[in-house]
Amino acid sequence: MKAVKVQGAVMTARTPNTALAALFEESGWSRGQLIRAVARVGAEVGIPFQYDESAVPHWLAGSLPRKPVRPLVLEALARRLGRPISAYAAGFAPSPEPSGGAPDTVAGLADLGSADMDPSRRSVLGAGVFSAAAVIPGWPDVRDRLEKVQVDPHTRIGRPEVAAITAMTEHISDLDDKFGGRMARPMAAAFLVNTIVSALRATASDDVKNALRSAAADHCYLTGYMAMDERKDGLAQQYYTKALELAGAAGDHLTYCTTLRGMSVQAVDLGHGPLAVRLADAAAAASPQAGPRMVAFLAGQQAHAAAQDGDRVDALLRIKEAERAMDKAESGAKAFGSYDPSALNYHVGQVRYELGDVAGAIESLELADRLREPAYRRTRVRYNAMLAERKLAIGRLEEACVDWNRVLDDYPHVQSGRCDDRVRAMLSALRPHLANTHAREVFDRGRPMLRVT
Template identity: 85%
Template sequence: MDPSRRSVLGAGLFSAAAVIPGWPDVRDRLEKVQADPYRRIGHADVQAIVAVTEHMSDMDDKFGGRIARPMSAAFLINTIVPALTATADDDVKNAVRSAAADHCYLTGYMAMDERQDALAQCYYGKALELAGAAGDHLTYCTTLRGMSVQAVDLGHGALAMRLADAAASASPQAGPRMLAFLTGQQAHAAAQTGDRTAALRYIREAEAAMERAESRAKAFGSYDPSALAYHTGQVRFELGDVAGSIESMELADRLREPVYRRTRVRYNAMTAERKLSMGRLEEACVDWGRVLDDYPHVQSGRCDDRVRIMLTSLRPHLGNPHAREVYDRGRPMLRGA
């Protein structure tokens, strides 16, 4: 039930030269499809799609993209695509397109987590088209930012910066939490390109926006002080402050909700890698031990990558009993080893 095998999406290699469509370009890009006269939907159907997408997002957070994406893709094919062709009032049509855009964005994120990066780009492209057709600025900006996250994760700093800037420019009236969400990513991308001045300016803007957001009543949103601390850590690391990046990553871990196991695996592994680079082997082993506590509970290609890096990094240190213990524990756990 993978849409890439049903001709809905096609995937080759990740493109670092991806075209970044502007809002006016996608606003009317979605092809008009023939309405199905035998099927009619209303707002209740849209609410069901939104609820399923939220449930899939929760599963992705808890178990990883490899578990959640097949179900998400099947729901897209079997339920959302027919809803997009159903007869409906104009407000319902826009609501369906918006819900479909959000679901495509989420499924793209899952594909990225699997390390199906080209497929993720295809989902993100469809999310942009659907968001434009629905007039949904929020999902459009969130998708562009997600594309920037993918690019920076793969080391394409210049592309990540263009995508982050496009996301920020397309959000004309962002509240403080959304502003922190966008400028935090701009800071990370700018730091990866070596633009120290811009990176520090953006991270200060993100910190100020987060302070304003946290001073208000709690609002729904995944970007929180833990996520900001992570971005601060990434900026510090990219700019050469490894010790400072470790402090920020440890703060992010203390602030993080315990349900986010995949995030803990990835970020604790990064912290361990940086500690090892500073000669703090035994501290790194403690962090890697925590990684291995969480790793069996998630199905994630990105987490597999971090455990693979762990094993490679520990091989020169197997004379140390702490390193040997973590290595021997982790080697049989690595998926696809």
């Protein structure tokens, strides 16, 4: 900027932001469309956005948006253009962010977990923006990314320490299934910082190091899933990316594919169909010699993502592939967590719903509920609420109320942002039907239960 004199006063003349102008022109948006897109991103993460379209010419003339708003503008443009947009690329920073070479995975993991543990920083961390244009490392690129770290020559770990980390992750996963992510994630973050990061910096054989990286990747994936359950979607994405880095460094195809699939689930949940398809397809492509249950696990998500993206043909092909694979899988196998006939029927229901068959979707969700293991209480709350919503949509109010009562039986036992969302949606859906006795009873029962978050 340069100083100029106007009527005896000195004021600043801003340099036009040609970088932002080029991106804006490339987007093809009007001023109002840009503002609305930025506001949508802000709503996702709870950042107030008070600009109107008159702000756009000021930005193009060189005025900077408020600091909390800048990442929202970058993300809105990234989603529109299909690639990450840096602050420098948009004219919001004077120079490119320093690359610093390959990322230090362990140091980044320590920083992420420490911030997640600190109550004073957690709200800021949780407000991170989920990026639909995030750079996701590919398998060939990620194999050598784990940085060499400072080693304590007096500490050496072996298989027992790896087994202990795996057991702790499984224990936290069980708590998450029963009680929700809000209950279990603080424990997961503390264990990550206090135990896993220290172990990654210790001396070990190459085999043990890879087993440890794999166990750490599993733990990051679980922590990311719990962050997603709390509606901390930007934070979840950070944990998932760390899981990919660790799994790639360990040569662990299974965790790498599982994490990509989890990221596709998150994208579907947020309505980013094209990204969900890319992630689900990448997960399937990265899985060598997959057994039948793994094929079903991946193809079911591919089907759901394709259906949401409007690709009827691929959705039906993928769901048939998942059904054939599940028929081949051993019925008693417990591989890949909770993916079982109940989970497959959930995916069948989602495909049916996205393709317009609401009655068929209800049938599949009811079968999924009958097949579901009792331990998955959080899943039961979310999917039974979904079942009730779909019954109400086709006029089956009293049946919906039966399902919502089952939701309210389980809801007090879970601490989950996504479950809170479903109860909030229930109250909204029932409000026009309060003249009905059953609807009034469920509404009156549910309203005092809803947590203020």
